[in-house]
Amino acid sequence: MDLECLVCSEKIEAIGCGLTETEVGLLRDITIAVQYKPKEVLFHEADTQEYYYQLTEGVVGVYNILPSGRRVILEILFEGDFLGPFGKGVYPYSSVALTKATLCRFPKKQMDNLIKISPDLKDKLNMFQENALNKARTHLLGMAHKSPLERLSSFLLLLFNNLYKATNSENSFEIPMGRQEMADYLSLTSETVSRAFTELSDKQIITLDTPSHITIRQIDQLYAMVCGGPSLEDCPHQFG
Amino acid sequence: MDLECLVCSEKIEAIGCGLTETEVGLLRDITIAVQYKPKEVLFHEADTQEYYYQLTEGVVGVYNILPSGRRVILEILFEGDFLGPFGKGVYPYSSVALTKATLCRFPKKQMDNLIKISPDLKDKLNMFQENALNKARTHLLGMAHKSPLERLSSFLLLLFNNLYKATNSENSFEIPMGRQEMADYLSLTSETVSRAFTELSDKQIITLDTPSHITIRQIDQLYAMVCGGPSLEDCPHQFG
DNA sequence: CGCGCGGTTGAGAACGTTCAACAAAAGTGG
DNA sequence: CCACTTTTGTTGAACGTTCTCAACCGCGCG
Numbered sequence: 001m002d003l004e005c006l007v008c009s010e011k012i013e014a015i016g017c018g019l020t021e022t023e024v025g026l027l028r029d030i031t032i033a034v035q036y037k038p039k040e041v042l043f044h045e046a047d048t049q050e051y052y053y054q055l056t057e058g059v060v061g062v063y064n065i066l067p068s069g070r071r072v073i074l075e076i077l078f079e080g081d082f083l084g085p086f087g088k089g090v091y092p093y094s095s096v097a098l099t100k101a102t103l104c105r106f107p108k109k110q111m112d113n114l115i116k117i118s119p120d121l122k123d124k125l126n127m128f129q130e131n132a133l134n135k136a137r138t139h140l141l142g143m144a145h146k147s148p149l150e151r152l153s154s155f156l157l158l159l160f161n162n163l164y165k166a167t168n169s170e171n172s173f174e175i176p177m178g179r180q181e182m183a184d185y186l187s188l189t190s191e192t193v194s195r196a197f198t199e200l201s202d203k204q205i206i207t208l209d210t211p212s213h214i215t216i217r218q219i220d221q222l223y224a225m226v227c228g229g230p231s232l233e234d235c236p237h238q239f240g
Numbered sequence: 241m242d243l244e245c246l247v248c249s250e251k252i253e254a255i256g257c258g259l260t261e262t263e264v265g266l267l268r269d270i271t272i273a274v275q276y277k278p279k280e281v282l283f284h285e286a287d288t289q290e291y292y293y294q295l296t297e298g299v300v301g302v303y304n305i306l307p308s309g310r311r312v313i314l315e316i317l318f319e320g321d322f323l324g325p326f327g328k329g330v331y332p333y334s335s336v337a338l339t340k341a342t343l344c345r346f347p348k349k350q351m352d353n354l355i356k357i358s359p360d361l362k363d364k365l366n367m368f369q370e371n372a373l374n375k376a377r378t379h380l381l382g383m384a385h386k387s388p389l390e391r392l393s394s395f396l397l398l399l400f401n402n403l404y405k406a407t408n409s410e411n412s413f414e415i416p417m418g419r420q421e422m423a424d425y426l427s428l429t430s431e432t433v434s435r436a437f438t439e440l441s442d443k444q445i446i447t448l449d450t451p452s453h454i455t456i457r458q459i460d461q462l463y464a465m466v467c468g469g470p471s472l473e474d475c476p477h478q479f480g
Numbered sequence: 481c482g483c484g485c486g487g488t489t490g491a492g493a494a495c496g497t498t499c500a501a502c503a504a505a506a507g508t509g510g
Numbered sequence: 511c512c513a514c515t516t517t518t519g520t521t522g523a524a525c526g527t528t529c530t531c532a533a534c535c536g537c538g539c540g
Contacts, residue, residue, distance in 0.1 A: 074380055133376060140379060141304060144306070187384045187385055228308075236286070
């Protein structure tokens with residue numbers, strides 16, 4: 001997974017995004033790769049924006065804290081996903097590394113200037129935004145009138161399709177977060193998530209080797225849980 | 241409410257969106273205003289895209305039907321909101337008029353061509369997309385771990401802020417849809433929505449003159465229901 | 481070795497849904 | 511314009527499910 005970020009990639013240099021060599025060089029100079037440990041916060045809601053990020057390795061979550069004190073994880077980001085731009089001024093949400101994560105960090109000010117002069121760069125960022133909109137709508141759909149089992153099933157498929165589909169033939173992988181984080185993403189409690197895991201396990205649909213190492217035994221059953229049909233094609237709205 | 245659509249407005253001609261007089265003229269020729277009655281469908285999910293729309297009057301909903309047969313209303317559109325572009329190919333959701341509605345209808349093909357040559361037009365549409373993303377995230381936040389009372393309260397404030405805030409001093413207005421539609425938007429049953437209405441009524445926070453004519457008696461209580469504080473400022477994430 | 485954290489499991493309470501009856505409003509036809 | 515029919519909204523009781531609170535387990539770490 002040697003993913004290169006927007007500015008590191010050869011491609012962006014090749015097509016240029018309408019930027020001169022000098023400009024790309026400038027951006028490259030001020031852009032660094034940053035590393036985070038699990039549960040480290042990248043930025044806080046309502047802080048003034050300083051950076052945009054692109055995730056090159058690991059999994060990152062974006063969340064708000066409700067007045068009640070509850071945390072809602074709005075979106076989960078995977079490799080290649082982009083964080084920003086976010087309207088003007090301050091961050092509209094907080095961001096936390098769910099696993100060890102590597103990101104390319106772009107200073108907002110300079111990036112904004114480059115966006116202004118490069119239509120291609122702007123297009124690229126709009127693509128990311130469109131992607132974010134699709135993810136948000138899909139998630140909304142996934143939360144509406146769904147049981148914990150359905151929610152967890154669709155979540156596991158989301159992980160599987162985004163992280164591990166190509167990598168191994170065993171259909172077994174490490175879940176990149178804890179029960180509470182899944183609960184905050186799925187609008188459940190951690191106990192209910194736990195019960196849903198044992199239920200999927202009892203039904204022989206998955207196996208849990210450890211709480212976070214999972215093997216999918218009947219992926220068709222997982223799809224059926226979510227969509228009614230046994231494969232991805234039966235899910236008109238799910239998984240991008 | 242004499243809102244003019246993207247192509248009808250003087251502004252777009254003035255700044256030109258990078259288009260020539262001829263091009264704007266062309267677009268205007270092929271763009272017509274269309275009217276819908278309540279519950280009329282503008283387009284169906286999975287149909288091939290033919291048109292984009294901009295809502296100039298009324299309220300429109302966007303929805304998907306789940307495999308279970310349940311309808312989920314993903315977004316509610318108000319005056320000025322734009323429908324499209326939606327990725328490539330087919331509509332990703334259906335769209336229905338909730339009230340009598342007037343929209344400007346743009347043929348997709350020609351519109352796409354104009355987008356290609358006009359950066360300003362593209363920017364405008366990206367603004368709409370950003371707006372849609374914010375709405376989706378706000379809605380997601382509003383559904384997470386919320387009671388029917390909280391959901392209905394935030395929904396009523398959404399309506400109030402989008403439709404009636406400036407228009408009258410009485411804080412009384414017509415709800416532009418039925419109980420079932422609100423239920424589908426709030427992920428509840430129509431019975432639960434009904435109960436939530438009577439509860440707000442019992443608490444003297446609202447008055448229901450008819451099922452759809454509402455007067456907000458204590459708007460601070462409505463805000464408190466949603467955010468904890470008594471005014472819009474206490475809601476960091478709500479209502480745009 | 482024992483403490484602490486994350487995860488699992490259980491019992492009870494709280495809440496929303498379901499099903500059903502009823503009431504009110506809107507639409508239809510004489 | 512009124513009576514009839516249909517649709518929409520309200521209310522009640524029973525049920526099922528998730529949350530809450532609490533105990534317990536297992537693993538890792540000091």
